[in-house]
Amino acid sequence: MSVVAITRYGGRLSAYVLGIAYGAVKIIGVILVIATFNFILVHAAPGDPAQVIAGQSGAADETLLRQIRSAYGLDQPYLVQLASSLKKTLTLDLGYSYRQQRTVLSLLLERLPATLLLTGTAFILSLVFGTALGTIAGTRAGKWSDTFFTIVSLLLYALPVFWLGLMLVLLFSVQLNWLPPFGYVTVGVEMTAWQRIADIASHMVLPTLSLAAVYLAIYARLMRSSIIEVKQQDFIKTARAKGVTESRIVMHHLLRNAILPVITVAGMQAGAVVGGAVVVETVFAWPGLGRLIYDAVLQRDYPVMQGIFLVMSIVVIGLNLLTEAVYRMVDPRISVRSVR
Amino acid sequence: MTDEPLLAIENLSVSLPRGGDRQFAVENVSLAVRRNEIVCLVGESGSGKSITAHAVLRLLPPALHVAGGAIRFKDTDLATADEGAMRALRGGQISMIFQEPLSALNPLTRVGQQIAEAIVTHAGAKLYRSELDARVVELIAAVGLPDPPALARSYPFQLSGGQRQRIMIAIAMANEPALLLADEPTTALDVTTQKQILGLIRKLQAERGMGVLFITHDFGVVADIADRVVVMRNGCVVEQGTVDEVLRAPKNDYTKALIAAVPGGRPPTTHSQALGSDPLLEARGLNKVFASRQGAFRPVRRVPTVQDVALTLRPRETVAIVGESGSGKSTLARMVMRLIEPDTGSIDFDGVDFLKLKGAQLRAMRRKVQIVFQDPFAALDPRQKVGEAIARGPMTYGTPAVEAIADAKRLLARVGLKESAYERYPHEFSGGQRQRICIARAIALKPLVLVADEAVSALDVSVQQHILELLAELREEMNLAMLFITHDLRVASEIADRIVVMRRGEIVEQGETQSVFGAPQHAYTRELLEAIPGRSLFGRPHEPSANVCFA
Numbered sequence: 108m109s110v111v112a113i114t115r116y117g118g119r120l121s122a123y124v125l126g127i128a129y130g131a132v133k134i135i136g137v138i139l140v141i142a143t144f145n146f147i148l149v150h151a152a153p154g155d156p157a158q159v160i161a162g163q164s165g166a167a168d169e170t171l172l173r174q175i176r177s178a179y180g181l182d183q184p185y186l187v188q189l190a191s192s193l194k195k196t197l198t199l200d201l202g203y204s205y206r207q208q209r210t211v212l213s214l215l216l217e218r219l220p221a222t223l224l225l226t227g228t229a230f231i232l233s234l235v236f237g238t239a240l241g242t243i244a245g246t247r248a249g250k251w252s253d254t255f256f257t258i259v260s261l262l263l264y265a266l267p268v269f270w271l272g273l274m275l276v277l278l279f280s281v282q283l284n285w286l287p288p289f290g291y292v293t294v295g296v297e298m299t300a301w302q303r304i305a306d307i308a309s310h311m312v313l314p315t316l317s318l319a320a321v322y323l324a325i326y327a328r329l330m331r332s333s334i335i336e337v338k339q340q341d342f343i344k345t346a347r348a349k350g351v352t353e354s355r356i357v358m359h360h361l362l363r364n365a366i367l368p369v370i371t372v373a374g375m376q377a378g379a380v381v382g383g384a385v386v387v388e389t390v391f392a393w394p395g396l397g398r399l400i401y402d403a404v405l406q407r408d409y410p411v412m413q414g415i416f417l418v419m420s421i422v423v424i425g426l427n428l429l430t431e432a433v434y435r436m437v438d439p440r441i442s443v444r445s446v447r
Numbered sequence: 448m449t450d451e452p453l454l455a456i457e458n459l460s461v462s463l464p465r466g467g468d469r470q471f472a473v474e475n476v477s478l479a480v481r482r483n484e485i486v487c488l489v490g491e492s493g494s495g496k497s498i499t500a501h502a503v504l505r506l507l508p509p510a511l512h513v514a515g516g517a518i519r520f521k522d523t524d525l526a527t528a529d530e531g532a533m534r535a536l537r538g539g540q541i542s543m544i545f546q547e548p549l550s551a552l553n554p555l556t557r558v559g560q561q562i563a564e565a566i567v568t569h570a571g572a573k574l575y576r577s578e579l580d581a582r583v584v585e586l587i588a589a590v591g592l593p594d595p596p597a598l599a600r601s602y603p604f605q606l607s608g609g610q611r612q613r614i615m616i617a618i619a620m621a622n623e624p625a626l627l628l629a630d631e632p633t634t635a636l637d638v639t640t641q642k643q644i645l646g647l648i649r650k651l652q653a654e655r656g657m658g659v660l661f662i663t664h665d666f667g668v669v670a671d672i673a674d675r676v677v678v679m680r681n682g683c684v685v686e687q688g689t690v691d692e693v694l695r696a697p698k699n700d701y702t703k704a705l706i707a708a709v710p711g712g713r714p715p716t717t718h719s720q721a722l723g724s725d726p727l728l729e730a731r732g733l734n735k736v737f738a739s740r741q742g743a744f745r746p747v748r749r750v751p752t753v754q755d756v757a758l759t760l761r762p763r764e765t766v767a768i769v770g771e772s773g774s775g776k777s778t779l780a781r782m783v784m785r786l787i788e789p790d791t792g793s794i795d796f797d798g799v800d801f802l803k804l805k806g807a808q809l810r811a812m813r814r815k816v817q818i819v820f821q822d823p824f825a826a827l828d829p830r831q832k833v834g835e836a837i838a839r840g841p842m843t844y845g846t847p848a849v850e851a852i853a854d855a856k857r858l859l860a861r862v863g864l865k866e867s868a869y870e871r872y873p874h875e876f877s878g879g880q881r882q883r884i885c886i887a888r889a890i891a892l893k894p895l896v897l898v899a900d901e902a903v904s905a906l907d908v909s910v911q912q913h914i915l916e917l918l919a920e921l922r923e924e925m926n927l928a929m930l931f932i933t934h935d936l937r938v939a940s941e942i943a944d945r946i947v948v949m950r951r952g953e954i955v956e957q958g959e960t961q962s963v964f965g966a967p968q969h970a971y972t973r974e975l976l977e978a979i980p981g982r983s984l985f986g987r988p989h990e991p992s993a994n995v996c997f998a
Contacts, residue, residue, distance in 0.1 A: 340550055341545055341547055341550040341551040342550060342551055342552055342553045342554070344506055344545065344551070345545065345551045345552065345553075345615070345618070346553070346564075347506055347537065348504055348506060348537050348538060348542065348543040349537065349538035349564060349565040349568055349618065349621075350534045350535065350536070350537040350538035350539055350565075350568050350569060351534075351538075351564065351568050352534065352568075359556075359564075360553050360556075363555050364553070364554065364555060437555065438554075438555060439555060439602045439604075440554065440602065440604050
């Protein structure tokens, strides 16, 4: 409420900052663990690690393999190799893709924005519309609008992402010819900046919808049950006994309390959204990390796989940290009572 | 006191959904509240007292509907007023406070904001922030809370139960209501806090000339606060009159039974045999500190819950551990059972060093001490047949199934249920019946010690009385020693041979029941005794006046 003069984070600021700092420490720890896994991955793969790194196609000649051995220190003892690989990870030296003839870092940096754009939009869309639908259904529990939204969200939840994607393409691209069926931008056309943005947006519609559908259904279901639970609590009755209007009860008392479990689940799902991008990006030929990992797996391009593994983990941890920060903002009890 | 009623309920009926055990939750109820008086609406759970109050503000659960009658407040009929008019009355002219002060406040909003919301909702013109802040602080001060500006900025979880209930009262008082509906506002509080809150309501009511409809199940509270009393049973009013008429000379049999069931008024239960002399259980120097982390970089918070406590229990003896919430009485009992491991100390139980036991030996000793919990609804597995709940214990200790089942049926009959109850599930039973099942489950293992952790606190007085009688009988039959944990000194006075008074993890006083109640030594014990509601009428337990109140 705006009417009472209070500073939102008064005494909690220090706890807040400390919580975030603690998260940052965690990130570095996790990065080191992932880098260790990456190291094991290459050494556990069958055959000569140098060949693994070069890509198991037999195309690599002896000179290249020797070059790789010395570049990766493969002639050194394991622990020395591990240490140097950790050091490389921390300095963002992610290696070289001999398949693509480029450094892994430049590959990732080129693909990351497209994936973040796609998954970020899908995530926000599903969260916003999911909670909105869930709120409508929950506050009208038992009425026809609730039944309708419940059925819709169940349907969305049940549809496989790739199937939904293909059906959307059939309808909106092939039949109606409204939207481009695949890709990121229209190639080979001169465009102004605004036209370009509009072009990318039109390319985004179908993949975003297919990716958002499942998560939207999850958040809607969750929000609905959470609203129904909170609705029965005494403080809602208190608000009513104060004479507060129904719309204010929903906006001010119901929503904020009901959204807590949705935030928790959304934080955990954020990683899954990035994972789900693999399917969608493949179906829609979206030039993101998902496509890259798909290709890298098929071609056994280990350095690229390692790099994506690392980047995706960092994205997921970052999203979890963000969730925690949001949770702390919404629920004042967290700073005092530990979440875990 | 003018004769013009502020609130007049006439022939109010509230219908229950089809398929209930009766057609009406409230049937033909008529009562009136005048300015400047407190009317107590008394009755056991399910009597319809709370529903009557909710009907006044039209805050009934969706399944319940007013089926007939009129509710007049001043000149408005609340049963037919439109929603806008009702909203203007709610929190404006008529306020309500509830039983659970924690769940009644929004956990995510500062309490100051929650008070401010009540003011803003009913403010005709736009308020300046400074004005509003000043009003919030004034209200917090009026309900007797310390440091109002700081308190306004705290969240509900940072306050104690009593403080939260004061905030609820501040919210209710925000717009100087003419009528206050108080739905069991002190039931969830400790006695000393209850006394303070009752005093506060009395004071605010007198200062502002409010009418108060005060709902309670406790005749002690009625005696302390009421001007007039309305007694309800099964949705109907069975008796009403002034507090003296109803409490000192009740006409209705049900009212008489209820008043007689108020604990502390009856003579204490006695033993048929002498108590054993050697202690059955002897605990020395028990300590327990609970540690909780408040964040990665915060120091660990250590809360000493039980400090250097010694406790003895003789065979067949009943020791009541009394104290307020947070006094460590439950922790102590759980340590004695080794459900919580003490940090330091020793426990000799039935001639063995209980704390040294491990594995099979510990398991063998565990059956000798059993517990009955407070909440009979949470204490039984909802998907387990009650008979199984009783028979499983002995079976895990090797009793053949046939024998255990036969025993369970016999025990069900013994605690006052039918043998056929064996095949039924907990939800088919009332709270009192479930507590009987829990008792049967505990004694099925033939323990030496029965721990009753607030075992009658959640029950209506009449049910409470029967459970206490049952416990007293079983104690004799099975030679049980009992650790009886309660916050209610009146209950303790009826069943205990010895009283142990705990405060903040320490024992402040212990002794024979007669002497602790008759001549309390410690100031805190006296404070607790002073706070027992209804002393004016019922007297102090074990005082000569105790039994003459309505002779």
